[in-house]
Amino acid sequence: MNKKPLYILFVLTGLLLAACSTERNNPLSKAYHNTTARYNGYFLAKEKMRLLEEQLQEQTQYDYSQVLPIYPAIDSTTAKAMAADLEDIKKKASFPIQYHKNSKWVDNSYVLIGKANYYELAFAEAVRTFKYVNANSQSTDDRHEALVWLMRSFMKLGEMENAQQVSEYLRKERLNRANARELYLARAHYYRLQGDTAQVIENLALSVPNFEEKDAESRVRYTLGQLYQLTGQDKLANKQYSKILRNNPPYDLGFFSRLNLGQVTELADASDRERIEGHYQKLLKDDKNKEYRNKIYYEMAQLELRQQQYDKALNYLNLSLRTPGALPNQNAYSYVSAGEIYFDNLHKYDVAAAYYDSAVQVYPQRSPLYEAVAERGEILANFAQQYTTIQTQDSLQRLARMPEADRMDYLQKLVLQAEEARQAEAAKQQQLAQQEEQQSRRQNRNNSNGEFGAGNNTGGVWYFDNPSAMATARSEFTRRWGNRPNQDFWRTRTQGETGAQTDIARAPESISTIENQLTPEERMQAQVDTYLQDIPLTTAALQRSEKQVEEALFKLGGIYAQILKAPSEAITTYENLLERFPRTEHAAEVYYSLYLLYGRTGNTEQRQVYHNKIKQQFPNTAFARLLDDEGFMAKNAANNIIVHALYDSAFAHYQEQEYKQTLDLLNQVTAQYPLNDIQDKVMFLDALVAARTEKPQVLRDKLIRFKQQHKGSPLIFQADKMLDTYQELEQKNQLRAEAPAPPAPTTKKPALSPEEKVSTEIAQVTASAAKATPVLKAAEMGATAQKQPVAAPAVVTPQQPLEPKAQVPVQQLQPQVASPSVADSAALPAADPLEYKAETDSAYYFVLIYPEGEAAFKDIQQKYEKYNSTYYRAQALKVDSVAYGNGKTMLVMRAFQDPKLASSYNIKQKAPQAPVGRIRGVDFTTFVISSANFQKFMQKRDPDAYLIFFKNNY
Helix, strand or coil: CCCHHHHHHHHHHHHHHHHHCCCCCCHHHHHHHHHHHHHHHHHHHHHHHHHHHHHHHHHCCCCCCCCCCCCCCCCHHHHHHHHHHHHHHHHHHHHHHHHCCCCCCHHHHHHHHHHHHHHCCCHHHHHHHHHHHHHHCCCHHHHHHHHHHHHHHHHHCCCHHHHHHHHHHHHCCCCCHHHHHHHHHHHHHHHHHHCCHHHHHHHHHHHHHHCCCHHHHHHHHHHHHHHHHHCCCHHHHHHHHHHHHHCCCCHHHHHHHHHHHHHHCCCCCHHHHHHHHHHHHHHHHCHHHHHHHHHHHHHHHHHHHHCCCHHHHHHHHHHHHHCCCCCCCHHHHHHHHHHHHHHHHCCCHHHHHHHHHHHHHHCCCCCCCHHHHHHHHHHHHHHHHHHHHHHHHHHHHHHHHCCHHHHHHHHHHHHHHHHHHHHHHHHHHHHHHHHHHHHHHHHHHHHHCCCCCHHHCCCCCCHHHCHHHHHHHHHHHHHHHCCCCCCCCCCCCCCCCCCCCCCCCCHHHHHHHHHHHCCHHHHHHHHHHHHHHHCCCCHHHHHHHHHHHHHHHHHHHHHHHHHCCCHHHHHHHHHHHHHHCCCCCCHHHHHHHHHHHHHHHCCHHHHHHHHHHHHHHCCCCHHHHHHHCCCHHHHHHHHHHHHHHHHHHHHHHHHCCCHHHHHHHHHHHHHHCCCCCCHHHHHHHHHHHHHHHCCHHHHHHHHHHHHHHCCCCCCHHHHHHHHHHHHHHHHCCCCCCCCCCCCCCCCCCCCCCHHHHHHHHHHHHHHHHHCCCCCCHHHHHHHCCCHHHHCCCCCCCCCCCCCCCCCCCHHHHCCCCCCCCHHHHCCCCCCCCCCCCCCCCCCEEEEEEEECCCHHHCCHHHHHHHHHHHHCHHHCCEEEEEEEECCEEEEEEEEECCHHHHHHHHHHHHCCCCCCCCCCCCCCEEEEEEHHHHHHHHHHCCHHHHHHHHHHHC
């Protein structure tokens, strides 16, 4: 028997077993583990990840009218849909790590696991995985790939500084083609988040040569072309769109590239214009573009707009809005474009308001332009409201001035015209319904003859398998019936009902039944009576109508002057206001506005006229001060911050029944800062003190004076309520004759819990109402039971605390020292009245002091307002910006009730999401300060000294 083959078999088996060991490092072992790790684990995981990313790309619905995103969006919905596949990828990628540790595919497998964590939204876990690869991998390419994904993960976590550091590190490295492409894309995404369009363009352009897959390259070229187009580089945009079309792109990408070519093609002469118009007409005639015709009309409007043919542009936009299509957001863009033409070019703001109102209803809220569209829509809605008020009230006043017979004749003709229009519309709708019913019957006959869908140009495709036909039908249904849910009895349900509701909408039928029971004459008379209710036929009604016109003219002038930047319209509106209402309460402000407007237009003569009027008629107002001191507004803004701090302290003393200290602070405000912006609050708090310390008649006089001087104050309602109670008690002879006795000194108590505070308030109200002594119960209840709505932290200053100040023992705030003897006290220096005190206060402010004019702090106030609305909405923080002096500006955020929360706010300014968290290379100061210490700080203006105090006590 030949034992040699058996011997060879044993040797091979031994070698194979030796190669399986992960401890050996010989060539055979390496070859075995590399092959097995690659094809038994890594390859399968990689292929599944590739397919998953392609599927995510295909399922992403791009809005080609907006700049395309760098990466497909991922959220909890997509993560949940991919969860099973991602778990399987991690399982397969774990195989080389567990069983083939000495193979060269372990690092690649870790990268795949990190990607899976990224798509699962586990960004922190992804960061740890990519950091591990960077720290332990021997392969430069694997480390570079991990670092690019680490940068993407940091951006998802909002850690932009860390992402930038990774980017800067990779700038010094030499990357392979695939990693270079992904790095440039990651940088483009980073700069897009930062709003740096120039850097986005630069990095996208650098990424293009590194693509291997043509569709992905075309997508990036399209984004690049859009950005070139937005920045006015039409020739470069034209070049990108042309290259896309030469690459045989997907249909949607090619279609929109052809459309955009018309926008960036140079119109040198009439032949260029005819060529582009012919290009659009060809696209309209192509049946494949039927669902995009509304978009084509929109692009034709943009072509006319480039040539300042506004009427033609508006006609095409109206065609776009009337044409159904498959693009969900196209109507929004058409509305905005029409609104922009009326706003920017034709200056018809009332018509622009209607288009923007429609745009806001359908504009995609995730779009970066949504806030700008909504803001302009809100401005124009305010404009339209004032404009409509003026037109309506003027028309009603003209009707009121007519003889009664002429007025009735006019109203009857008006109602008759409306009735004829209603009947014509009803007949039109009935005719359309009949035509649709006939068309439906013909379609049913075709279906029964086996010709279902023959007229739909589907090429034999079943109707419900044809996306184009389905999209067209859905758009037509939405146009006619609205966006109704898919449910039974949809015709008879009220729009917006859920499927769980089964009640049939009977209201329209009942209204129709009632109307049918009336004769035409009765219906017309009812409508005439409705019109008569709005006509100001009495003196009081005419005065109310005139007041509405006066206020609308004043607001409209402000919108023209300050928001729309239309000085000529603002001047006309303000002068119309002064002509119609020469004694308007807004005269001083209108004079000053006209003074500025005429100065802006260069009419020095009229400017001097209003200068003299302000000096003669309103010499003691802030407007007169502004004429003499251009820096008065900045100084007054700084003074107003001090006033708010004094008011905070005064209110805290009022809550503690320390009325003398309250009056001292209020008198200080009135004497030192007469032009403050909370005069109504100061005066009302003074009246509340009078309710506790003065005779009832004093309170009544102060409330009446308050109403006369502050007619527009939100506290008027509370003043009226207190006066009504005063009159009621006076009629019942229940007013007290003398001032109440001063409150007995009370010991300080710790702050109550919310439950205890509510119980205490209820007990106070009950006790006050039960008193039989003839006292001014209005004052008692106004200052006690109505403490929350009247003393106005909720109505006047939302940041004011309603509970008593929490008392902290002095031992916790100051070091224990021996008290000086009486003999030694004469040798002690006098106490500094401006010394900072670490005492519990009613309000705490956050202060930011930064160099004026620094680009890093541009729009910092708006950034903090957005930051506060996102993270500190419940605190209702108010942001004020004033000139600090020495080339610096101060931002003050007020007010925190809890010092710990204020300190936490200050600490979180180092986080990257804070407006100043990513600012480097510029010196600025932040700190927290109590309202009492803030008064001293504004007088001393010594940030270095206060920071020492701040570090020792907070």
